Amino acid sequence: xxxxxxxxxxxxxxxxVRLSHLTLLRVFLRSLLLQASWNPQGMQxxxxxxALFPALKELYPNQDELMAAVRRHLSFFNTHPYVAAAILGxxxxxxxxxxxxxxxxxxxxxxxxxxxxxxxxxxxxxxxLSLKPAVGxxxxxxxxxxxxxxxxxxxxxxxxxxxxxxxxMFRIGLALGDRLVEAVAKANxxxxxxxxxxxxxxxxxxLAAWLAIVFGQNEEASWAPFLAGGCLVVGxxxxxxxxxxxxxxxxxxxxxxxxxxxxxxx
Amino acid sequence: xxxxxxxxxAGLWGGLLALERRAFLQAMxxxxxxxxxxxxxxxxxxQSGLSIGMVLELFYxxxxxxxxxxxxxxxxxxxxxxxxxxxxxxxxGLSTPAMWSLAIICFIGLGPAGRFFDRGLERYSxxxxxxxxxxxxxxxxxxxxxxxxxxxxxxxxxxxxxxAVCALFGFLLSPVAGALPLRVxxxxxxxxxxxxxxxxxxxxxxxxxxNAALYAGLAAAAxxxxxxxxxxxxGRL
Numbered sequence: 216x217x218x219x220x221x222x223x224x225x226x227x228x229x230x231x232v233r234l235s236h237l238t239l240l241r242v243f244l245r246s247l248l249l250q251a252s253w254n255p256q257g258m259q260x261x262x263x264x265x266a267l268f269p270a271l272k273e274l275y276p277n278q279d280e281l282m283a284a285v286r287r288h289l290s291f292f293n294t295h296p297y298v299a300a301a302i303l304g305x306x307x308x309x310x311x312x313x314x315x316x317x318x319x320x321x322x323x324x325x326x327x328x329x330x331x332x333x334x335x336x337x338x339x340x341x342x343x344l345s346l347k348p349a350v351g352x353x354x355x356x357x358x359x360x361x362x363x364x365x366x367x368x369x370x371x372x373x374x375x376x377x378x379x380x381x382x383x384m385f386r387i388g389l390a391l392g393d394r395l396v397e398a399v400a401k402a403n404x405x406x407x408x409x410x411x412x413x414x415x416x417x418x419x420x421x422l423a424a425w426l427a428i429v430f431g432q433n434e435e436a437s438w439a440p441f442l443a444g445g446c447l448v449v450g451x452x453x454x455x456x457x458x459x460x461x462x463x464x465x466x467x468x469x470x471x472x473x474x475x476x477x478x479x480x481x
Numbered sequence: 482x483x484x485x486x487x488x489x490x491a492g493l494w495g496g497l498l499a500l501e502r503r504a505f506l507q508a509m510x511x512x513x514x515x516x517x518x519x520x521x522x523x524x525x526x527x528q529s530g531l532s533i534g535m536v537l538e539l540f541y542x543x544x545x546x547x548x549x550x551x552x553x554x555x556x557x558x559x560x561x562x563x564x565x566x567x568x569x570x571x572x573x574g575l576s577t578p579a580m581w582s583l584a585i586i587c588f589i590g591l592g593p594a595g596r597f598f599d600r601g602l603e604r605y606s607x608x609x610x611x612x613x614x615x616x617x618x619x620x621x622x623x624x625x626x627x628x629x630x631x632x633x634x635x636x637x638x639x640x641x642x643x644x645a646v647c648a649l650f651g652f653l654l655s656p657v658a659g660a661l662p663l664r665v666x667x668x669x670x671x672x673x674x675x676x677x678x679x680x681x682x683x684x685x686x687x688x689x690x691x692n693a694a695l696y697a698g699l700a701a702a703a704x705x706x707x708x709x710x711x712x713x714x715x716g717r718l
Binding site for chain 1: 503504505506507508509510512514515518519522527531534535538539540542543545546547548549582585586589590593603606607609610613614617620622623625626627628629630631632633664665667668669670671672673674675676677678679680681682683684685686687688689690691692693694696697698699700701702703704705708718
């Protein structure tokens with residue numbers, strides 16, 4: 216190693232490249248604003264640069280290096296907003312190495328490019344298409360019993376998973392960098408998602424039956440059981456119509472018109 | 482008579498939840514069940530909010546923000562419909578299934594309408610991104626990254642105003658709703674469970690479960706069976 220390189224290495228060792236806990240907390244909190252300026256060109260690029268900025272300022276006291284760092288994070292970025300925490304942690308892991316001149320800046324760009332797509336698919340599949348429908352349908356099914364507390368329960372159940380996942384992924388990304396993929400794989404999100412989807416479908420069916428029975432009971436006329444049965448038939452027909460790609464708005468208005476006509480003329 | 486403090490509160494809640502949905506947190510406070518219930522509580526009509534929130538939660542259960550696709554705005558549909566229902570209840574003194582049905586029928590179109598506004602707001606965000614890139618080129622990094630925050634105020638204003646307008650329409654519609662013939666009011670009352678059944682079916686379909694129809698059917702059959710046994714043994718619901 217040449218004497219200049221040795222000098223540079225010794226200078227880098229002296230330089231503070233650690234990130235304080237306060238800065239890490241600021242980055243995490245700012246990551247909650249990741250989508251504030253979502254745009255079709257760069258998507259979450261502004262949000263990412265905004266979240267990373269306090270850490271980049273600490274890592275790069277030199278203005279030129281800081282400018283280069285901000286610019287590389289103003290490029291296209293898009294992933295699921297929750298799993299973005301893992302990427303954010305990983306980006307900080309790489310930026311620390313870059314600040315120590317232990318790896319080239321291209322590594323962090325490659326890291327983002329490699330992970331944002333697969334992690335987005337994982338986050339969409341688990342959070343948007345499994346956890347959210349499951350907790351939503353389950354808590355909606357509890358409305359007849361818990362009333363407004365069902366909405367509180369929804370927030371508690373969902374966010375217990377959401378925030379713990381987000382914070383844990385941020386820490387894992389920060390500690391492991393590229394190896395965070397193994398940690399995410401261990402969480403086994405796709406298998407859990409399948410169970411949650413079954414819960415969502417079951418809750419919706421149970422609630423439909425319960426509402427039909429309760430409204431049938433509230434009608435005092437002798438044909439009240441037919442009203443309850445009619446609601447269930449409407450539900451089953453709607454499922455079939457929607458599966459035939461008929462607009463859900465058309466189906467809703469069709470059912471409303473049918474019920475209004477029945478109520479008015481029977 | 483229009484309750485202007487309710488109109489203002491509806492606008493504030495609608496604007497804040499639009500931010501939560503799109504720009505900040507995404508902790509699901511903006512989901513229909515929570516958004517509409519919160520609106521009902523704020524406007525002194527929790528029953529309307531909860532009943533509308535439950536139906537719309539199911540109706541929009543399968544909608545998701547995947548990639549660059551913009552889904553229907555379930556939050557605007559929920560806050561706008563709940564605000565209008567509270568306005569109807571305030572004007573008529575009635576918080577009944579007929580009023581909830583009327584509100585849903587008149588305001589559920591806010592879902593697709595909200596998507597239109599979301600698209601418009603994206604154009605504004607694109608301008609901010611270009612401004613950020615320019616600021617970074619000039620070396621003004623703080624200004625560049627702060628552009629991210631400027632993306633929020635139009636979301637708050639646009640959706641806040643839309644929700645307030647819905648609350649106002651609720652009050653304005655209340656004389657018409659109060660004058661509905663009894664037969665139509667009874668039909669509208671029937672429409673509520675019918676729409677709830679449709680929403681539940683759409684939810685089962687939107688659950689993305691592989692055997693969704695089977696799970697939903699089995700659960701419905703189990704509920705019917707348990708209730709039938711309970712009623713047969715002399716119980717009352």
